[in-house]
Amino acid sequence: MSPKTTPLRVAVLAGGDSEEREISLKSGQAVADALTETGHQVLQLDPAIVDVAGIDWSQFDVAFVALHGSFGEDGQVQHILDEAGVRYTGSGAVASRLAFSKSAAKEQFELFGVPTPAFTTIHYNDDLNEIRKKAEEIGYPLVVKPDTQGSSLGVSIVRNPAQLTGALRTCFQFDSVGIIEAMIEGTEWTVGLIDLQVLPAIKIETDRPFYDWQAKYEDNQTRYVFDSGVPADVVESLERVAWNACSAIGTSGLARVDLRLDAQNQAWVLEINTIPGFTDHSLLPKAAARVGIDFPVLCDRIVRSCLRKSITAHRHEVQLRPHVLLTPRERAHH
Missing domain, CATH: 3.30.470.20 (ATP-grasp fold, B domain)
Structure with missing residues (x-):
């Protein structure tokens, strides 16, 4: 067999304990079924049940990372796999960590001239009046969202100051840090x-x-x-x-x-x-x-x-x- 057709031993990592667990499990199952169909040997592993760092990775050729949200997209599991010497799908720990933080990613975009809506960061301990001032500087309508979250969880469109407090409450249910971003109509x-x-x-x-x-x-x-x-x-x-x-x-x-x-x-x-x-x-x-x-x-x-x-x-x-x-x-x- 050529390298292009040789079956591989694949660990599909899916599930975890993030807010996106159920979506991750669906992704993992779909990937496992597809890889099995193409002839690979597949084992599904759920980090909420199995310690990724304790797995004997010598039994696998590659890890397919289908973990959405924290631990999967924030660089944590990538760091563990790097330390274990495991090849895995997707970006490395540094890029994953940067992308997972909306504010860090947007700073990179601005640094490299990639157009991204104006934004400011906020913290759940910030004085409400200070947050209101930041919102006024960004201008309405605006978007309030958690800094590290996916699937639009905790995101609100705020069209006037009266809606800001409720949006902040929703945002901080998912993260202690958020961003206020200009709304692009x-x-x-x-x-x-x-x-x-x-x-x-x-x-x-x-x-x-x-x-x-x-x-x-x-x-x-x-x-x-x-x-x-x-x-x-x-x-x-x-x-x-x-x-x-x-x-x-x-x-x-x-x-x-x-x-x-x-x-x-x-x-x-x-x-x-x-x-x-x-x-x-x-x-x-x-x-x-x-x-x-x-x-x-x-x-x-x-x-x-x-x-x-x-x-x-x-x-x-x-x-x-x-x-x-x-x-x-x-x-x-x-």
């Missing part, structure tokens, strides 16, 4: 990346006030649009900005970038998900299917891709990559 988009390949941009349409938890996981009326009617050069700019956002953070393997497109067709990066959903209904798999990569092939490609890295590659990832304002097509020729 416009349309919601997401762009997935696999290695050096930028997948087609998806426009997200919902009848809800914004793309919240219910719109993502419960509302069957949420629409995911490829043929949006938006000019090709605008879509290309979305993909360019998504690429540059990932370059600024230093992601690897795979990622999904969430953006807003304003009335002037300017793309604004909201955040990067280093471990996007992996069910066959999730956005990155939808984009991969659009270019002919079905779900089992996608999962197989992801595990084989990380094997091309040396075991120490994640440990020594460069934190700050050179920033290049190139399209994916231009980048491929450099």
Whole structure:
């Protein structure tokens, strides 16, 4: 057998004890089923039950990290796997930690010239009047969100000062640190990346006030649009900005970038998900299917891709990559 067809021993890490546990379990099951279908030997491991640091990793060729939220996306499990000398899917510990903190990621975006909405950080112990002043400086409407949380948990759109206190209460249920961010009126988009390949941009349409938890996981009326009617050069700019956002953070393997497109067709990066959903209904798999990569092939490609890295590659990832304002097509020729 060639390396491209040799079955691998894969540990699928899913579950955990974050707020996104149930979504992670669904992702992990879908990945395990897909990898089994493509001939791999698969064992599912739940860090809420099994001590990841205590696993005999010599019995596995690779770990597929399908842990959403804390411990999975914040660099903790990546650090453990690095110490154990395990190859694993996705970004390394540094990039994961940067992306998981919205404020840290946005600081990187600003440093590298990636457009992101104006923001300020807040803490649950901050004086309410000081927070109100910060909100006024950002300007209404604005968004209040936890600094480290996914799936839109704890996020509120605040259109006037009277709504601020309730939004802060919601935010601080999920994190002691939050951000106040300028609201970008416009349309919601997401762009997935696999290695050096930028997948087609998806426009997200919902009848809800914004793309919240219910719109993502419960509302069957949420629409995911490829043929949006938006000019090709605008879509290309979305993909360019998504690429540059990932370059600024230093992601690897795979990622999904969430953006807003304003009335002037300017793309604004909201955040990067280093471990996007992996069910066959999730956005990155939808984009991969659009270019002919079905779900089992996608999962197989992801595990084989990380094997091309040396075991120490994640440990020594460069934190700050050179920033290049190139399209994916231009980048491929450099």
